[in-house]
Amino acid sequence: MDDKGTVLMQKYELGRLLGQGTFAKVYYARNIKTTQSVAIKVIDKEKVLKVGLMDQIKREISVMRLVRHPNIVQLYEVMASKTKIYFVIEYVKGGELFNKVAKGRLKEDVARRYFQQLISAVDFCHSRGVYHRDLKPENLLLDENGNLKVSDFGLSALAESKRQDGLLHTTCGTPAYVAPEVISRKGYDGAKADIWSCGVILFVLLAGYLPFHDLNLMEMYRKIGRGEYKCPNWFPSEARKLLSKILDPVASTRISIAKIKENSWFRKGFEDKSTNIEAETREVAPGDVNEALGSSDRNIVERKESVKPTNLNAFDIISLSAGFDLSGLFEEQQDHRREARFTSMLSATTIISNLEDLAKRLRFKVMKKHGGLIKMEGSKEGRKGVLAIDAEIFEITSQCHLVEIKKSNGDTLEYQKLWKEHMRPALKDIIWTWQGDQLLQQQQQQQP
Known part of the structure; x- marks a missing residue:
């Protein structure tokens, strides 16, 4: 399975390893019939069953079926064997946006273009009832033309995840990018939380560093909760004003995406491709995953030892x-x-x-x-x-x-x-x- 040249399901030839984590490895691959380049995420089924993450895998599939947009990494197909689950996804070869930012701040026009594409993608997700909940430069990829692609919907939530109060309640995301209401664990609007993360990303693109930072995590949370940050002197005044509306610690008064799109600084050179997207949702064989799960798999989760730390x-x-x-x-x-x-x-x-x-x-x-x-x-x-x-x-x-x-x-x-x-x-x-x-x-x- 790890060897270069392995043919998967008589359909894809696996190439080099692109990355790996605890539960999955991502390979470059080529469709043998069409020669199309793709990335294949290979998930170890036994591991995800053992720790009870299969529902999260299924949710990621459901979400990626709903969000087909030029600035979102596309899921082409889902396949499964007895031991593995395979996500066949769009191959984005430009790498993470993080790698660009890590070298220093971006020029205003470049930062604005990435932010426009990010907002366009996030707006489309919200229109489909999907909230990403882990937006950060590491989850934003760039294609060969320098266009932004949102990836990694593993922590995303669907509208039906809301409780009776109409809010989400699961604390997730990356601390430096997470909205204050998420930290407070009192329930939050997924759309407003995503908008906050987009604001942190915009700051990072323009500054080259994070707006909320402290080596002590609890102190960083306090700064986030107060919306306590300082723009460097090279920030354009229009961008400063927009950021102050996005990084509003009070979710109810935080700017909406519709209002962001009306902002004069944001609109410079903006081309919204969302209006040209067909509303069709393509099936990506979610049944394959369910079929591959037997009743014995469910028992693995139930038998797991309960640990009380x-x-x-x-x-x-x-x-x-x-x-x-x-x-x-x-x-x-x-x-x-x-x-x-x-x-x-x-x-x-x-x-x-x-x-x-x-x-x-x-x-x-x-x-x-x-x-x-x-x-x-x-x-x-x-x-x-x-x-x-x-x-x-x-x-x-x-x-x-x-x-x-x-x-x-x-x-x-x-x-x-x-x-x-x-x-x-x-x-x-x-x-x-x-x-x-x-x-x-x-x-x-x-x-x-």
């Missing part, structure tokens, strides 16, 4: 606040630290399952586990004694967990190398704050 009260959180300096997890110069903490929006059971999978890959033994504590030990030829690693999970809220990983025995240099080369990359899909930290680091140097 230690609950953190307000005083615990305050005492750990220094530990919310999450950028230290991923900064090269901080790799000498013996412990790391991160937040995750996944269940304790899912986090532990990922840690057990990681231990298995590292050929470590899980020596002891109780509550939210998991101990991993590994020794082999060439190691200076037994390397032991502890991971403990604390419940902050029912939907948010703090994970602390630290070396409890063994050679520090060996642990540093293991953490940097294997553990950190393997855990990226369960870390809520994983994305966006690079910009946090860069802005410390770039901000005037």
